[in-house]
Amino acid sequence: MRDKIFKKNTDLVDFVFDKQVADVFDDMVNRSVPGYQTLIEMMGLIVKTYGKDNSNYYDLGSSTGAISMALGLNNVHKNNKIIAVDNAIEMVNKCKANLSKKLSNFDVICSDINKINFENASIVVLNLTMQFIEVEKRQQLVENIFNGLVVGGVLIVSEKIHFDSKEKQKQITSLHTDFKRANGYSELEISQKRQSIENVLITDNIEKHIERLNNAGFASSICHFQCLNFASFLAVK
Numbered sequence: 001m002r003d004k005i006f007k008k009n010t011d012l013v014d015f016v017f018d019k020q021v022a023d024v025f026d027d028m029v030n031r032s033v034p035g036y037q038t039l040i041e042m043m044g045l046i047v048k049t050y051g052k053d054n055s056n057y058y059d060l061g062s063s064t065g066a067i068s069m070a071l072g073l074n075n076v077h078k079n080n081k082i083i084a085v086d087n088a089i090e091m092v093n094k095c096k097a098n099l100s101k102k103l104s105n106f107d108v109i110c111s112d113i114n115k116i117n118f119e120n121a122s123i124v125v126l127n128l129t130m131q132f133i134e135v136e137k138r139q140q141l142v143e144n145i146f147n148g149l150v151v152g153g154v155l156i157v158s159e160k161i162h163f164d165s166k167e168k169q170k171q172i173t174s175l176h177t178d179f180k181r182a183n184g185y186s187e188l189e190i191s192q193k194r195q196s197i198e199n200v201l202i203t204d205n206i207e208k209h210i211e212r213l214n215n216a217g218f219a220s221s222i223c224h225f226q227c228l229n230f231a232s233f234l235a236v237k
């Protein structure tokens with residue numbers, strides 16, 4: 001369904017992942033996040049390389065299940081369970097409905113990801129989710145994930161990022177706005193979405209992401225993807 005949430009002038013409230021967002025989420029994310037499809041496609045490579053037999057794959061902040069689906073459809077390993085977690089019930093329902101069309105080895109859990117006890121994981125993915133977690137809880141979350149990963153397992157964190165240089169921030173934000181215009185969003189939609197999300201989506205810079213992963217103890221942490229103000233990090237335990 002086409003995203004028209006901010007098409008008309010509305011009384012702006014903080015952005016929430018409610019039913020109206022869940023209904024249009026796939027369209028919204030594809031038209032708003034440069035490189036989103038590449039991030040999803042990368043899961044196919046990552047699951048082949050880093051997945052292990054008899055282990056769990058976690059998709060945290062799973063929304064409608066695109067990451068879980070990519071992990072499941074490209075999996076070449078034996079005896080794996082995909083555990084998708086989201087705290088928005090409308091997303092959980094959509095995720096269950098989507099995954100059950102093509103996969104059987106999954107659980108979809110409605111929970112705060114900060115409360116999950118990660119176990120026997122070879123792959124954990126936070127695709128565009130860390131940015132919605134309270135800043136002061138992010139290090140602990142990464143440490144919880146690290147503790148639940150097997151040696152050689154990976155955490156993938158994909159995020160909107162910011163730049164400390166005002167000039168670079170302005171330049172990249174301008175290109176991102178062009179990207180949204182090119183995908184059919186009007187000036188009103190772009191401006192209203194920005195205002196609605198600015199207190200809810202809190203970005204880090206690339207250095208902070210790498211520092212957090214290193215602090216948690218990952219043996220190797222790299223930025224493996226960047227498109228404008230979106231980046232993805234691959235950390236190996």
Ligand SMILES: C[S@@+](CC[C@H](N)C(=O)[O-])C[C@H]1O[C@@H](n2cnc3c(N)ncnc32)[C@H](O)[C@@H]1O
Nearest residue numbers: 017061062063066086087088112113127128132
């Ligand atoms: C931008 S979406 C993620 C997109 C999805 N991973 C994908 O690749 O299509 C962010 C999701 O994180 C969920 N979320 C935000 N905070 C959460 C939390 N503390 N625990 C669980 N889910 C959370 C939201 O409900 C939303 O569905």
